Amino acid sequence: LLLLGWSLDDRTETFTREEMIEHFSLERVNRSAASFDLQKLLAFQERRMQALSVEARVARVLPFLERAGLVDAPSTGDQQARTRRVVEAAGDRIKVAGDILGYPEFFQSDDEVAYDQKAFDKRVRKAGVEPLLRRFRDRLGATAPFDADALDRAMHAFVETEGIAIPQIIHAVRVAVTGKAVGFGLFEGLAILGRDACVARIDRALGRLAD
Incomplete structure (x- = not known):
């Protein structure tokens, strides 16, 4: 709101409350009508969000998860721990x-x-993907520890063994496990979900191929 019709100079956009009080003056208020820039507002919000600690960001997102019924209200310790991992993995995607x-x-x-x-048909129903997905499912079942680094290594070992390029399998895995074509790092996501959930979701996706 401060910057609607007022500026300190042509480069300063971020102020503390104390700096606002110190620098504001009516003499620098522009007589022209102010324009509201939603993208600039979102940019301010993004900078503010990323400046917060992980704990503070988790505290802000939990009420949304609770109201949506995605976690208990109040959330449990395990749900809070998972939320923290998602917030960390998503990074600046959470604006x-x-x-x-x-x-x-x-x-x-x-x-x-x-x-x-659309993503399922393009990535999972694609010719030749089903047997690759079945074999990668087995690879996941044997991956230990089940963390992002180990999963990254497992994927690279798999594509080398199969003689394929990573895009031939990684997109199918993402859709099978998350239901979506895009998201934050796949290996971080797999690690958050855990081995049992990843295997179960791939099995579910493979089952849909028979529909």
């Missing part, structure tokens, strides 16, 4: 607290995850 609702797959049961049908 406002409500953006956490873009990641319901990390809080839903395996059979609740909704598939983007």
Whole structure:
């Protein structure tokens, strides 16, 4: 609001409350009508969000998850721990607290995850993907520890063994496990969900191929 019709100079956009009080003067108020820039507002919000500690960001997103029924109200310790992992993995993708609702797959049961049908048809129904997905499912079942680094290594070992390029399998895995074609780092996401959920979701996706 301060910058609607007022500026300190041509480069300063961020102020503390004390700096606002110190620098504001009516003499620098522009006589022209102010214009509201939603993109600039979102940019301010993004900078503010990223400046917060992880704990503060988690505290802001939890009420949205609770109201959406994705976690208990009040949330449990395990749910808070998972939320923290999602917030950390999503990073600057979470610009406002409500953006956490873009990641319901990390809080839903395996059979609740909704598939983007277009992405499913393009990535999972694609010719030749089913046997690759079945074999990668088995690779996941044997991966230990089940963390992002180990999963990254498992993927690279798999594509080398199969003699394929990563895009031939990684997109199918993402859609099978999260229901979506895009998201934050796949290996971080797999690690957050855990081995059992990842295997169960791939099995569910493979089952849909028979529909």
